[in-house]
Amino acid sequence: MIRSKRSVQNLPVYQAGKPIEEVQREYGWQDVIKLVSNENPVGCSPKVIEALKDLHLLHHYPEPLAPVLRNKLADHLNIKPQKLIFGNGSSELIQMICRAFLEPKDESILVDFTYSIYQSEVKIEGAIPIIVPLQNGVYDLEAMYQAITSKTKIIWICNPNNPTGALIDHETLRVFLARIPKNILVVLDEAYIEYVTDLRCPDSLTLSAEFKQLLILRTFSKIYGLAAVRMGYAIADKTIIDVLHRVRPSFNTNRYAQHAAIAAIDDQSFVTHWRTVNHQERNKIMEQLDSWGLHYYPTHANFILIDTGLPSHEVFQFFLERGIIIRDRLKYPTYIRVTVGTPEQNRRFLAVFAELLSS
Ligand SMILES: Cc1ncc(COP(=O)(O)O)c(C=O)c1O
Incomplete structure (x- = not known):
């Protein structure tokens, strides 16, 4: 067998x-x-449907680094293109993160009620999920901090959290990040961030400039309405992005997805x-x-x-x-x-x- x-x-x-x-x-x-x-x-957006009508060259592989999309998104977010990497949905980026950074028996801290893929991908690499309970649906960042050991490699934060919808505010997140040892990667999954209307919402791009160990995950699957085409992205320090490129499947984001995302960014x-x-x-x-x-x-x-x-x-x-x-x-x-x-x-x-x- x-x-x-x-x-x-x-x-x-x-x-x-x-x-x-x-x-x-x-x-x-x-x-x-x-x-x-x-x-x-x-x-x-109807502009995406319109843009996809112009798509040719289906017999050629897509550009692996999605440079047109990368520059467009970098402009939109006002960051350097080198801080971006794309995935076949942000779920593929979660897989790449675990593949690149986790060794067997490493520890990874996450909460007990969140997007289930973090835990599966951690386990697939033979690493150990360290589970911290939510308090009334809300992250207990103090308990997450206390769970850190010399084996901790990655901490996962989903903000707002799926499925409780709870939000960690900017200042709370900043104070937490400032306490985390610099050799631990903090993944901030912002799949639903565009829906937040609370003014205390973290400005994660500013935090990303301040904390080099922070990796932000976002997706075109939710508010942009492009779940079918599969396009997500990560924002992080270039040193982290460079590592992720080593484990990125060669043509992971297809032409449709790159094209669709470019048009979607144009329709804010x-x-x-x-x-x-x-x-x-x-x-x-x-x-x-x-x-x-x-x-x-x-x-x-x-x-x-x-x-x-x-x-x-x-x-x-x-x-x-x-x-x-x-x-x-x-x-x-x-x-x-x-x-x-x-x-x-x-x-x-x-x-x-x-x-x-x-x-
Ligand atoms: C919190 C969270 N992160 C990531 C994803 C993955 O989204 P996608 O792979 O479509 O980008 C989802 C999907 O439901 C989600 O809820």
Whole structure:
């Protein structure tokens, strides 16, 4: 028998949100609402669709370093292009980070309820995840600091945190970074940062200039609405980026993705608009949850973690049978996570939720 390496023998397979097509096939619904993967509910900027029509040269490999996109994004962020690297989604960058920096038995600190891929990738490298509990859905940075040992290599912070939506503010993050030994990489995953409207939101680019061990992860999959094309990026000191290039798969970001991201950066009004709509809509949902007396975590992102008080797999099924896909199977058995949709989708979600509560 061919045996896998020991570190992957008991590794669970990542459970992605149920795809729309699958629900259409299984339930015959045409009008399925997907509120499970925190995507942009309306898609991407029309300028991206337009730009993709011009795409030629599909028989040639893409440029490995995505130089046009890199310069464009560097200009947009006002940083040096050498501080950027792209991934086939930011999830590929998480893989590259672990591959490049973790040796077996190294330790890596993360919280108990966050994006699950950090832990899987740490384990695949034979390193040891050191798990620090969230306090009421919020990062306990003091406990993370206390968890540091001479074996610590990477600390993971997801801000706002998926799935609790909690935000670490600029000053708190800065004080934390200042305490961390310089040989430990701090990964700040900002997949949802464009949704934050709180003025205390970290200015992570300034922090990146101050702390050379900070690596910021971002993605075009969320507010930019480009989850299908797979494009994420990391911002860090050139010395860290240079190491990541050594483990980067040769043509990891494709022509479509590079082209789409360039057009997406050009349409910042799309981003601003969706930040505003999301802000209004998540407030409406939270107000309704308040009026029902349900517990949820106040969110800074485009999703809400809600305690339904009922077994979450039953809640999932109830919504599914009415054409709405939500996230169940979370750490807590009665919680669901719901992506903030369009105003119309949210109305339908809340109507079905009301039906569930009254049944
Ligand atoms: C916190 C967080 N980071 C990273 C990702 C990965 O996104 P992508 O690989 O699409 O860029 C996700 C996706 O859900 C996420 O929630």
